[in-house]
Structures are given as C-alpha cells and as structure tokens.
Amino acid sequence: MPVLVITGTGTEVGKTVATAAVAAAAVGAGRTVAVLKPAQTGVAPGERGDADEVARLAGAVTARELARFPEPLAPATAARRAGLAPVHPYEVAEAAAKLATEHDLVLVEGAGGLLVHFDAAGGTLADAARLLRAPVLVVASAGLGTLNTTELTARELRVRGLDLLGVVIGSWPEQADLASRCNVADLPHVAGAPLLGALPAGAGALAPADFRAAAPEWLAPRLNGRWDAEAFALREAPDPFAGTAD
Template sequence: MRGVFMTGTDTDAGKTIASACLLVALRRRWPQAGYWKPVQSGLDDLPRGDTGTVADLTGSADSDFPAPAYAFRAPLSPDQAAARDGAVIDAATITLPACPGPLVVEGAGGIMVPVDGTLLMLDLAERFGLPVVVAARTGLGTINHTLLTLAALRARALPVAGVLFSGPDHPDNIATIARLGAVPVLGRIPRLPDLTPAAIAAAAEKISLPLLLS
C-alpha cells in the first residue's frame, strides 16, 4: 500500500484528526507509515501547522514527517495565502516524498480548493494517484457535502477508499451516504473532548482497515 489522500467535505470537516487516527491505525500494520501535508496555510494561528498537530497526537516528532512543499501564514486557500505572503506556488514541484511505509497525504480544505489559481486539490489528488479517503461530519448538511465531494472525485475516475466520519452518531445520515454514494464507511471518530495520543489511539480502533485495503 502506497498510502491515501485525505480530503474533506469542506474546511474543518475533521481531516487532521482523521489523518492522525488513520496514521495510528496504519502503523499497527506498517510501523513506518508516515504523514505529509503538501500545502499548509494558517501558520499565524497554528505555528507548527497540521504536521505538528499530527506529530503530537501520534507520539511522533515533527521531523519524523516530510515538511510541506509550501507553507503560508494566512488561514486562506493556498493560492490566496501565497499571494498574501508575496509568494507563488509552482504546482509542478509538488511531488510525493519518499516514505518507507504508507503515506497519509492531507489536502487543504475540500477537494475543489484552488492550489495555485488554476490547479485544484482535485488535480493534486489525481496526480498523486492515491486512493482518496473523504473526511466528513455526521450532522446536518453532511449528506449534500459528502455526495458532492464523491461526485467530483468520480467525475475524474479517482479511486475512493471510503468515508471516515467524525462527530456524534447519526446513523441515518451515515447510512444514506453509504447507500447513495455507493461508498464504504471506514468508521466514525466520536467527539474527543481531550485530544491526546491515548484518545487518538482509542479512536483509531474504530477505523476498519480491512475495508480501507479492500
């Protein structure tokens, strides 16, 4: 297994927590599994970025993971954050780093977020050629957002590994997405009042690796 591309139905859909949980689950089978955030924005609010968050939650060091290809200060889409910093993203330079195990690649925002003004996260996912995991909320609005994300991925014939939900249990929403989206449900990460490695490890138990690998 080369890895997965983690996208979300929109901003704050739980991609980073889902990425940490998925990384812990993968490491139980592949101890050298890794994490990579190709383009990071929002360093003003999160100085170590999502890489630092995933490192803390998985008992890793930041240096255990490849650094982002680009990182910007403003909490905006990559193209806007780059412009705010007076930088230009050369999307041709964004290539998968070497990793001795499966790599969890976390996108920025949703699949239709611009990377450089013309290239979308969708294009980046297509270039990487990894199966896509969609991080989705469980509550109101998730059916529309998740089915639209799945439709965009399938319009490009990208392989969808499944949906990983976060939040309180809403079985009707989850079942509707599974049925109408014709997609595996990889699990549900409950609300975690304390974001600790122990809580992430417990949540990782709820991810179905057999479904992910099928």
C-alpha cells in the first residue's frame, strides 16, 4: 500500500488529525511517510495548513501542498474566486506517484468529502484515487447522522470500483451518547468495511510527543497500530437487548 487516500464523510470530522495518527503510527513502525494535501483552502499565505499540522503531530514526515486558496470553500470555487489555477486529479496522482518513489507510504488527504470538486470539470479526490489505483480510508464522525454519510461514501467508492480500506472514527467523545455507541456496531455494517480505529476527542491538542506515543493505540494493525476493534465494541457498544420489553 504505497499510497493511501484519506477522505472524510464531510468537514470537521477529524480527518487531518486522523491522517496525522496514521502517519505517526507508520513512522513509529519504521516507515518513511509523506503527506500530500492537493488543495488547501481557508488558509492565508504563511499560515500553517493541514499538511503542516500532520507533520507537527506525526514528526518525521514530508509535507507537501499542491495549491493554496484563501477562502474556506470547495477547492474549485476557492480557485475560481481567487483567480488562480485549480488543481486537477491527474496532478494529484502525478505528485503522489512521485512521492511514492521516495517514501514507503504516501497519504493523500482530501478536502471535505469524497466528491468535493477540485476543478471546473468536476474532478474529485475519487478521480485521483482511481488514477492511483489506491485504497481509500474514510474518516467518519461518531454521532447521529454518520451512518447515512458513511454509507453514501462507501456506495460511491464501490460504484467507481475503488477499494474502501476501512473506516476510522475521527473523534470519539469521552462520554459517548447512545447514538455514538450504537454506531460502533453499525458503521462497519453500512460501510461494508472494517472499523480500523477511533481517535479520542481532543487528540490533536496533545503535545506532539504524546500524540506520537499514543497514535498506535487508536489504530488497528492494518494501519500499523494496536487498536482492537472487538475489544472497543465490547467496551463501548450498548447491550443490544437493553430497553426491550420482556
């Protein structure tokens, strides 16, 4: 798996921190890692972007952006409004493939969800994944509404013939509500792919050294971690028979 594409089911689901955790676990396992952010939006020149944040948390990681647009919008819209050239899927694929010749693992972190437009032709992260023939990791939220967005993302990946590696919960609350706890069992079912990790809420606020040490505990062995999905489900999922009538 020289290239892994990481998408979210939407914005603010913990995708960047999850990418950093995957990078940190891989570095801890002795792999060389690069993170590629095709289009960074909502960040001014000189400010830290998502790829920089991954490198800050994960450590010895090569961070690269292809384009940066100042307004916090979809990349195609942000590029148009800024009067700048957009990023095209083939450029993403070419950059990732080049990084893969120099690193053991390249993480391509998208912007928002899978079908956010990069350019006026409607090019998406899914198109880049297809060109790369790379598996896709989906970062999902924990709570109410996540089953719908996760299943829609998984269905789109299958329609396009792309490999869904699994799902990671981007932010697991310290006191999970009933919906979140039920979703531990339901997310793999609707995705048709395994649950490969759950990051604790606030993980991105940890000191980098603490983040790197803890990252393998949040991710399954498939992602160079030690997280046990079955044990997590037994601990967090509710009794399926609780609340039912005799």
